[in-house]
Amino acid sequence: MGKLLIVGSIAIDEIETPFGETGRILGGAATFIGLAANQFEISSGIVSIVGEDLPKEYLSLLKERHIDLSGVEVVKGGKTFYWKGRYHNDMNTRDTLVTELNTLADFNPIVPNHFKDADVAMLGNLNPSVQMGVINQMEQRPKLIILDTMNFWMDNALNDLLDVIKKIDVITINDEEARQLTNEYSLVKAAEKIHEMGPKYVVIKKGEHGALLFHEKDIFFAPALPLEEVFDPTGAGDTFAGGFAGYLTATNDISFENMKNAIIYGSNLASFSVEKFGTERMQNLKKEEIDKRLHQFKALTQFNIELE
Ligand code: AMP
Numbered sequence: 001m002g003k004l005l006i007v008g009s010i011a012i013d014e015i016e017t018p019f020g021e022t023g024r025i026l027g028g029a030a031t032f033i034g035l036a037a038n039q040f041e042i043s044s045g046i047v048s049i050v051g052e053d054l055p056k057e058y059l060s061l062l063k064e065r066h067i068d069l070s071g072v073e074v075v076k077g078g079k080t081f082y083w084k085g086r087y088h089n090d091m092n093t094r095d096t097l098v099t100e101l102n103t104l105a106d107f108n109p110i111v112p113n114h115f116k117d118a119d120v121a122m123l124g125n126l127n128p129s130v131q132m133g134v135i136n137q138m139e140q141r142p143k144l145i146i147l148d149t150m151n152f153w154m155d156n157a158l159n160d161l162l163d164v165i166k167k168i169d170v171i172t173i174n175d176e177e178a179r180q181l182t183n184e185y186s187l188v189k190a191a192e193k194i195h196e197m198g199p200k201y202v203v204i205k206k207g208e209h210g211a212l213l214f215h216e217k218d219i220f221f222a223p224a225l226p227l228e229e230v231f232d233p234t235g236a237g238d239t240f241a242g243g244f245a246g247y248l249t250a251t252n253d254i255s256f257e258n259m260k261n262a263i264i265y266g267s268n269l270a271s272f273s274v275e276k277f278g279t280e281r282m283q284n285l286k287k288e289e290i291d292k293r294l295h296q297f298k299a300l301t302q303f304n305i306e307l308e
Contacts, residue, residue, distance in 0.1 A: 002249035004044040005115045005142070006033050007134045008124025008238070009081050009104060010072065012054065013278060015234050016086040016097075022232075025278040026058040027083060029124035029148065032235035034067045035282040036242030036269045037122070039290060040250035045115045047071035047134060048126075049107045051078030061283065070112045078103040091230050092207050099152065111137040119252065122245040123147040123168070124238060128160040135167055144254050146170040147199075148241045151177050166198040169254075172241045174205045187212060188219070201259065203244070205237050213263050215256045222263045223300060225271040225293065232277045236270040239282065243269035268293050 013027030030046045037044050045068030050059075052074060063069055079102040087094045109130050116139040123131040125148050135145065145168040153161050154177065165171060171194060179185060182193040191202040191214035202214040208230070210223040243266035248254055251261075268290060275281045 002042045002120070002252055003115065003118040004037055004042050004245055004249040005047065005111065005118035005121045005134070005138075006030050006037065006044060006067075006124060006242075006245075007047045007109065007122070007126065007131060008033055008148075009083075009126050010046070010048045010050050010054070010058075011081045011083050013082075013234060014084040014098075015232055015277060016084075017091065017232055018087065018089055019231060020277075022277050026055075026061070027234065027278055028081065029126065029235075029238045031058075031062065031279060032238035032273065032282070033122055033124050033242035033245065034062055035065065035279055036239040036266075036273070037246030037249070038065050038067055039243065039269060039285065039287075040246040042246055042249045044068065044246070044249075045071055045112065045118075047109045047111055047115075049073045049075065049078075049081075049103045049109075051075050051080040051103045053078075054080045061279075068112070068115070071110065071115065073103075073107075073110070075103045085234065087233065091233060094233070096152075109133050109137075116140075118142050120144045120146065120245055120249045122241060123164070124241065125150050125153075128153055128157050128164045132160065132164045132167070135164070144169050144248060146172065146241065146245050148172045148237065149177070150174075151180055154180055162197065165194075168199050170201040170203060170259075171199045172203040172205060172237070172244070174207065174237060178202075178204050188214075201256075203263065205240060207233065207236070211240065211263055211267060213256075213259055215259075218256060220256075220260045220263065222260075222267045223297075224267055225296060225300065227271060227274065230274045233274045234278065236274050239273040240266040240270040242266070264294070264297055268297055
């Protein structure tokens, strides 16, 4: 069975949308990645840090889904990373109201021995120096290293971010962040510049407008499924990354062709994640629902124009 190492925040989130407010709920990049990746037959483990204030049932929820948490440090008397965001009426744009790093501020990650030989490493959004610390602890280089990041780290730790970007194979980043990182408006030019920074594969996420995969001169596009109801987009990007990484780990095939399928699986899972607040939808997702929606994805993009 393929092994996936996940690094990222486990958080307490508070979310405000035009539909209501959540109060304190489970969030964090590693949480969403893990829940998505474990839809596949893989062995996965999270490296992260939380405080004692994190309700015990949140970690149990991840354990019950067979995610190995031996790399999650619980700091006595510490406070868990806290993030608060508010969505605008279009549900596409959001303001970050509060980011409290708390225990994440001086996190020294320790990769458990049984994950030092992971096939794939998914470096979810957190401090780039922590992402680098994890790469450096691997016994052998994973076949694939995927990195996700956000504007917060471009604003606060750009040099560390550029250092870790040099070491990875795939970056997943949203359109505005790709523009910020490269000073290019065109996403094609932005992807070219990011290739030059290191990653052979660049995935640019465009929210409700889908995702683009760039590899040398090849480009692939996957739409997002048009949904009747978008309730809370928080974690959609991480769910996408988790589906992408989980599928590649399970299939043990990192060709461009297989990455196209991985993008579709990632988009498919993200389409569920946004239907309820926080992790609620991903906790109860059934295989039949996933398969049914894959058919919808196929129908959405299939056409039969005969070309010479
Ligand atoms: P997404 O909607 O995919 O961008 O991810 C949202 C998740 O990222 C939330 O659950 C937050 O807890 C987490 N998050 C937000 N800001 C940060 C940050 N600076 N570092 C790590 N995780 C973050």
